[in-house]
Amino acid sequence: MGWYTVSVLVGYRTQSNNVVCNRITEQLYLTEASSIDEAVKRGSTFGKAYVDANCSMTIEGQPGYAILLGIRNATEILNLDDPVHAPPRSGTEIGYNIYELDDANDVDKILKGEDVKLTLEGP
Secondary structure (H helix, E strand, O other): OOEEEEEEEEEEOOOOOEEEOOOOEEEEEEEEEEEEHHHHHHHHHHHHHHHHOOEEEOOOOOOOOOOEEEEEEEEOOOOOOOOOOOOOOOOOOOOOEEEEEEOHHHHHHHOOOOOOOOEEEOO
């Protein structure tokens, strides 16, 4: 058994005209699984539970609901001191993202919580 972080993408729709909002959320779930395929299945189960719990909300002033878009990726978690056996604990890296910025000065904006345009690269 290993530990994985599963990235689940959730979108949102309005109930009145079924319009999909241009904002999505990325939910990160920690799971223990025997393989990456099992981790993805568990992530999908977690995502469905999130969507079921958010079946009624307000989106831009209109009634709406969450929809499961899919699994973006699953990443195996490794502890540097014991990568095979150790479970995650404080200080364990559980995932990462790679961003490409249009302007190097945008890093300061991100750190201040300001909006910037960026490209999310794989995995």
